[in-house]
Amino acid sequence: MKKPITIVFTAIISFNLQAQSLLETGGQKMPDEWIDNATHHKVIKLTRREGSNGSFYFHNNPFILQTKKEGDRMLFYGSNKAVQNAYTVNLKTLAIDQITFSKGRVSSEIIGHKYNNLYYQIKDSVFVTNIDTKATKLIFVFPENYKGGIATINADETFLGGAKASDEQKEISKKYPEKKDFFDKIFDAHLPNDLFTINIKTGELKVIHTENTWIGHVQFSPTNPEILMFCHEGPWHKVDRIWHININTKEVKLMHKRTMDMEIAGHEWFAPDGKTIWYDLQQPRAVNFFVAGTDVKTGEETKYKLTRDEWSIHFNISNDLKHFCGDGGNDTQVAKAKDGMWIYYFTPQADSLQAERLVNMKNHQYHLEPNVHFSPDGKWVIFRANFEGEENVYAVEVKRFN
Numbered sequence: 001m002k003k004p005i006t007i008v009f010t011a012i013i014s015f016n017l018q019a020q021s022l023l024e025t026g027g028q029k030m031p032d033e034w035i036d037n038a039t040h041h042k043v044i045k046l047t048r049r050e051g052s053n054g055s056f057y058f059h060n061n062p063f064i065l066q067t068k069k070e071g072d073r074m075l076f077y078g079s080n081k082a083v084q085n086a087y088t089v090n091l092k093t094l095a096i097d098q099i100t101f102s103k104g105r106v107s108s109e110i111i112g113h114k115y116n117n118l119y120y121q122i123k124d125s126v127f128v129t130n131i132d133t134k135a136t137k138l139i140f141v142f143p144e145n146y147k148g149g150i151a152t153i154n155a156d157e158t159f160l161g162g163a164k165a166s167d168e169q170k171e172i173s174k175k176y177p178e179k180k181d182f183f184d185k186i187f188d189a190h191l192p193n194d195l196f197t198i199n200i201k202t203g204e205l206k207v208i209h210t211e212n213t214w215i216g217h218v219q220f221s222p223t224n225p226e227i228l229m230f231c232h233e234g235p236w237h238k239v240d241r242i243w244h245i246n247i248n249t250k251e252v253k254l255m256h257k258r259t260m261d262m263e264i265a266g267h268e269w270f271a272p273d274g275k276t277i278w279y280d281l282q283q284p285r286a287v288n289f290f291v292a293g294t295d296v297k298t299g300e301e302t303k304y305k306l307t308r309d310e311w312s313i314h315f316n317i318s319n320d321l322k323h324f325c326g327d328g329g330n331d332t333q334v335a336k337a338k339d340g341m342w343i344y345y346f347t348p349q350a351d352s353l354q355a356e357r358l359v360n361m362k363n364h365q366y367h368l369e370p371n372v373h374f375s376p377d378g379k380w381v382i383f384r385a386n387f388e389g390e391e392n393v394y395a396v397e398v399k400r401f402n
Helices: 002-019 167-175 179-189
Strands: 033-036 041-045 052-054 073-080 083-090 096-098 107-112 117-122 125-130 136-141 149-153 159-165 193-199 205-211 215-220 227-232 242-246 252-254 264-270 276-282 289-295 301-306 315-317 324-326 342-349 352-360 380-385 392-400
Touching: 033 352, 041 352, 052 392, 073 107, 107 149, 117 149, 149 215, 159 167, 159 215, 167 179, 193 215, 193 227, 205 227, 215 264, 227 264, 242 264, 242 276, 264 315, 276 315, 301 342, 342 380, 352 392
Parallel strands: 301 352
Antiparallel strands: 033 041, 041 392, 052 073, 073 083, 083 096, 107 117, 117 125, 125 136, 149 159, 159 193, 193 205, 215 227, 227 242, 242 252, 264 276, 276 289, 289 301, 315 324, 324 342, 342 352, 380 392
């Protein structure tokens, strides 16, 4: 009796997989949802609109949480030719709502979660649009002699933060538009860079820190409105990269000190509770791979090992702090992975990360970095990809189909 039962059960699984479109991901026009044939995880397209659609950078929180059961929403940018505007997609209903209506290009991925506001920049002007009402107003214009860029908002939605490069640095970027050409040149120039804040209520711009080095990756703590993280940009093996500053006391603190030749640490981000700064750590570069975290208050470090193929351009952590995800990478990246083109789901076990592959990304061109996020409920990993030929945003279910 056991053998026929097994055959029937197998047939049911096979039928269900076919009904759910068991397909290779990419290299073709995909349906709105399918089962990845390499991983048996369900993938859905979130951005079902014409044009190119891109999700937020991995450390920027794109989610507006539901208040009852209407569904969480995610901000994304949709483009048609030279015009780019902000939209939301409801993660429950998949309904899309346009938020901004600019005739130019809206930029800056900043949500004030206290009031559901989107802050963005069009050329030298900073605007705020309420995501629920669409009410929009101009809040700041950079003066002619100080052209900076906003990057982040603090936890109580009172200050925007950003960085300003010197004019000489901007000229290097214009002259050498490819990263491989400008990266070392800007670092070696050691030109002055500023960190600044803008008071949202009064419109006052205040320079809070200046260094003769390239500054980037500016992020406010999600819970402490006084703490602003930033990095020293440049070749990672030449810099102690990860820092934060108290915007009131101006105290600057290093978050990770390199301990060996060719060590690198970067692509840093705050945990949702603001207690830890996590980052990609390699000791030394391209040899031993870790996801590491530094306690913001104590400086205590945690390290989780992973393999070369499991290394990812960006990592992220779930809201319950129990899992990580990663966007993989191809063999041109720092890890030189031979089989690393996957979206990953990681579970910490002792001092290592146990990896599960969620999406086969072999048809994705990694010049577009997928920039993974966990959905607010932790059940999906959201990423951007071009495996259908045009950039769109997708979600893969963490739970395996069978």
